[in-house]
Amino acid sequence: MKKIMVEGQVGGKVYREPFSKGVLSRSLTRAEMDPDRAYTFASKIESDLMEQGVKVINLDDLIVIVREKLRGEGGEIAEKYGLWKRIRRCDEPLIILIGGSSGVGTSSIAFEVANRLGIRNMISTDMIREVMRKIVSKELLPTIYESSYTAYRSLRIPPPPELDEVLIGFRDHVDTVSVGIEAVIERSLKEGISIVIEGVHIVPGFISEDLVKKHNVNMFVLTLQDEEVHKGRFYSRCRQQWARRPLKRYMNYFGAIRRTHKYFESQANKYHVPVIENIDVTTTIDSIIETITKTYGSDDDVK
Ligand SMILES: Nc1ncnc2c1ncn2[C@@H]1O[C@H](COP(=O)(O)OP(=O)(O)OP(=O)(O)O)[C@@H](O)[C@H]1O
Numbered sequence: 001m002k003k004i005m006v007e008g009q010v011g012g013k014v015y016r017e018p019f020s021k022g023v024l025s026r027s028l029t030r031a032e033m034d035p036d037r038a039y040t041f042a043s044k045i046e047s048d049l050m051e052q053g054v055k056v057i058n059l060d061d062l063i064v065i066v067r068e069k070l071r072g073e074g075g076e077i078a079e080k081y082g083l084w085k086r087i088r089r090c091d092e093p094l095i096i097l098i099g100g101s102s103g104v105g106t107s108s109i110a111f112e113v114a115n116r117l118g119i120r121n122m123i124s125t126d127m128i129r130e131v132m133r134k135i136v137s138k139e140l141l142p143t144i145y146e147s148s149y150t151a152y153r154s155l156r157i158p159p160p161p162e163l164d165e166v167l168i169g170f171r172d173h174v175d176t177v178s179v180g181i182e183a184v185i186e187r188s189l190k191e192g193i194s195i196v197i198e199g200v201h202i203v204p205g206f207i208s209e210d211l212v213k214k215h216n217v218n219m220f221v222l223t224l225q226d227e228e229v230h231k232g233r234f235y236s237r238c239r240q241q242w243a244r245r246p247l248k249r250y251m252n253y254f255g256a257i258r259r260t261h262k263y264f265e266s267q268a269n270k271y272h273v274p275v276i277e278n279i280d281v282t283t284t285i286d287s288i289i290e291t292i293t294k295t296y297g298s299d300d301d302v303k
């Protein structure tokens with residue numbers, strides 16, 4: 001039996017490729033459909049098209065057929081599938097910035113959001129900091145050789161006693177790493193690459209306004225009001241086999257980390273950045289997706 005061909009366009013050039021149940025089911029699993037059900041659903045789509053004698057189907061028409069069939073099986077997956085498709089087909093890249101004090105869950109949430117939206121690029125600000133450490137000397141920028149919550153220890157000029165030295169150090173540290181973050185955002189925008197950037201250095205007010213005001217650049221701050229829950233996150237992470245960062249260090253500096261946490265909240269409020277209490281992963285993800293959906297419209301907005 002001859003395969004159905006799917007016809008699309010890339011850069012104005014028409015291409016054709018065989019209909020693949022695997023490709024379609026992967027899109028459906030991103031909309032949180034169970035993998036087995038997704039493959040069965042994709043097989044049904046293929047057999048329906050074959051019964052209708054379809055030889056070539058346009059990609060846009062295929063997406064409409066899938067979405068209509070999903071609506072018949074429950075709206076939530078249809079909506080998530082529609083959002084993902086809109087993001088993938090949008091000309092502009094989606095840049096998502098997820099900040100928050102150490103341990104609130106920025107890495108974990110960033111990974112989940114990237115997966116849900118089918119965004120293949122993700123980078124932590126820790127990694128950006130690591131690169132910057134190779135480029136500048138400790139003498140020139142001593143605070144980036146520290147953690148964000150210990151940067152005060154390397155301030156070249158100790159702050160006046162009336163100021164909070166932890167925050168002065170944190171600001172100096174973040175301000176420097178923000179230069180690297182802006183470079184990643186600018187490159188992503190120039191190359192049209194959607195990306196998720198996460199970490200303690202994503203602080204409202206430290207990244208250029210010209211970048212964060214763009215409608216396809218979305219910043220979020222994660223918080224944890226309950227200090228015991230926050231502490232628990234360090235226990236949970238340090239229990240994981242791959243964890244290399246010592247629990248004792250975070251506990252020793254937990255007071256400083258909480259001061260940066262408070263600073264995140266005040267900066268987010270000052271710059272009107274959405275603050276999400278990261279108690280439950282699914283709720284956090286849904287909250288981020290809901291905000292982004294406003295950028296990309298809902299299913300009904302699409303023709
Ligand atoms: N909503 C959540 N519910 C339960 N556990 C969570 C949640 N979010 C993250 N965690 C867990 O909390 C721990 C810390 O999360 P994560 O490493 O993402 O924090 P982080 O903010 O990236 O910390 P750092 O910036 O120091 O790397 C991990 O073990 C993670 O699995």
Ligand SMILES: O=C(O)[C@@H](CO)OP(=O)(O)O
Pocket residue numbers: 102126146147148149200245
């Ligand atoms: O600087 C920090 O706050 C954390 C962020 O992950 O990095 P580290 O504790 O590994 O220095």
